[in-house]
Each structure stands twice: as structure tokens, then as C-alpha cells.
Amino acid sequence: KGLKKHFDIKGGVLGRKIGAVKAVDEVSFHVMPGETFGIVGESGCGKSTTGKCILQLMKPTAGKIRFEGKELTTIPPEEMRKLRRDMQIIFQDPYASLNPRHKVEKIITEPLLVHGMASAKERKARMKELLEIVGLSMYHASRYPHQFSGGQRQRIGIARALANNPKLIICDEPVSALDVSVQAQILNLLEDLRETFHLTYIFIAHDLSVVKHISHRVAVMYLGRIVELAEKDKLYSNPKHPYTEALLSAAPVPDPDVARERIILKGDVPSPSSPPLGCAFHTRCPKAMEICKIERPEFRKMEEGHFVACHLY
Numbered sequence: 001k002g003l004k005k006h007f008d009i010k011g012g013v014l015g016r017k018i019g020a021v022k023a024v025d026e027v028s029f030h031v032m033p034g035e036t037f038g039i040v041g042e043s044g045c046g047k048s049t050t051g052k053c054i055l056q057l058m059k060p061t062a063g064k065i066r067f068e069g070k071e072l073t074t075i076p077p078e079e080m081r082k083l084r085r086d087m088q089i090i091f092q093d094p095y096a097s098l099n100p101r102h103k104v105e106k107i108i109t110e111p112l113l114v115h116g117m118a119s120a121k122e123r124k125a126r127m128k129e130l131l132e133i134v135g136l137s138m139y140h141a142s143r144y145p146h147q148f149s150g151g152q153r154q155r156i157g158i159a160r161a162l163a164n165n166p167k168l169i170i171c172d173e174p175v176s177a178l179d180v181s182v183q184a185q186i187l188n189l190l191e192d193l194r195e196t197f198h199l200t201y202i203f204i205a206h207d208l209s210v211v212k213h214i215s216h217r218v219a220v221m222y223l224g225r226i227v228e229l230a231e232k233d234k235l236y237s238n239p240k241h242p243y244t245e246a247l248l249s250a251a252p253v254p255d256p257d258v259a260r261e262r263i264i265l266k267g268d269v270p271s272p273s274s275p276p277l278g279c280a281f282h283t284r285c286p287k288a289m290e291i292c293k294i295e296r297p298e299f300r301k302m303e304e305g306h307f308v309a310c311h312l313y
Ligand code: SF4
Pocket: 241, 242, 243, 279, 280, 281, 282, 283, 285, 286, 287, 288, 289, 292, 297, 309, 310, 311, 312
């Protein structure tokens, strides 16, 4: 609730603070148990930073993060350590997130050791189970990350995240680095795992077509803020925010007869260190009005479960 993460910009010979990048600026949402909550936006919109703040891998500048009733920003470190088992992350680049000098068996059993599974026999049995769950086998245990394909490496990352039976997994662009054919396999695996193990996902992506299949609700972020939030079907069939419309128009549609007109946005995403006044999207918005340059639109409820920040409504 009200999550903010600002990074100071320092400059000059004295290295004094000369500004701040508002990577995440007043972001609020809730995620239901068993849900997949999608967060979509271009790079630099603050979606990964939001994920890292939730897991306390980064300290937020302001705001509250509540997990099963516990306030994470003020929780004592030893309690947070216990909670870490329940909250895991899967990264975009499985290669960068797996230690290249460690065999798969070490990569997967390490979290078990950290969280107190003392017996080597138990750890091995759990590793076997985990490898099978993600579609690998003990045959892979004595190999190194470089001996696997991108998709297999992501399966290893998923096995590691599952090791301690988490409740929440933040999937930070888990398929963005993979070939399209492999993307579908990993998305299907994640979906099966969610059902089997009653997992909850926060699924971060830059591409609306990736979150479409897997998410129940989707939040669209632009320059550190959520600009639209709705149930998946509502968002895709009836987008309200001009930015969501543009993102959707860029996504490929399976049926060419229903192809939408493609909306090409002008210019690049402005720097988050000096976001435009008023609506941060006004410099690129095809529907911008005078008021958009001056007044920031409030995040308003359009109908049950559908929220948008735009002066058009
Ligand atoms: Fe476009 Fe104005 Fe709506 Fe912003 S508030 S998205 S500039 S119409």
C-alpha cells in the first residue's frame, strides 16, 4: 500500500543529492491466495523494483507491504528470515541467477540446507522430487548450468524456488529470455505448479500477451505508477487507459480478421528522474488534453474491480 522506492541521484564534486529517481511511486494493490497477479509495463516502469521491495530484497522508501497479516517493512530480521521460505523469486535470466560453478544438486539443495533440512538423505530425496516436478531427472543432478538449454535452466530455477514449499512466487519476466516455443512450455509448467501446490504468483512481464494466459488480474504500470488495473478479461476486451490500448494494439492477435489498428506511441519513455508533470503519459498519449499537462489524474474505480488513472474518465 502506497509503495514508494526512490533512488537518490548524486552529483558534483561533493556527491550531494541532486535529485531522485522515483522508480516506484505510490503503488497499491492486493493479491489473493491462489491468484496470478500480472504486472505489465515497459522496462524502467518499476515493475521489478516493486517485486524486489515486496520480497524485502530492496528497502522501500515508503509504504506498507503486508503478507498474511504481517507487516514486512517493520518485521524483526529473524522473523523475516523464516518468512523467506514462503516467498520466492524466479528471475528473467536463469543463466545469470544460477551459480555457474555449482552443480544442479547443490543449486537445488542449498535452500533446503539454509532452511534447516539437516539430513543429506532427506535433501537428496527432496531434490529428486523437485527435479521430477519440473520435468527433469536425477540424470541432470550432477551437471552444471552451462550444460542445459535456456528452458531447462529456467526449470532448474523453478525447482530451486519450489524447494521450501513457498506460498508466493514472484516471477520476474521468467520467459522473456526464452524462445517463443519454449515460453509456452514454461508458462504451462508454472500454471500446473500453481494449481498442484496452491501457489500464488506475482507475474511480471513487459508483454501483455505473455501475462494474458496466466493472469487472473493485471496491473499496467507506467513510470512508477499503476495506470490501469482490472480482471484479465476486462482489461483485454475493454481497455480504458490509452497506454493499455497502445500496449494491446502492439500484441500479435491470432485471428487477422479481428486485428486491431496498431497504435504507435511517439517517442521514448521519459526518464523516471524527471517524469512529465500532470499525467506522466501525456508526452506520448494520442488522446492527451490540456488538463493532462497540468493535473495528475487520480486512480479511480470505473466499475467493480476495474481502476484507471486517466482524465478521459
Ligand atoms: Fe492520455 Fe490524458 Fe489520459 Fe494521461 S490523462 S492517459 S494524457 S488522456
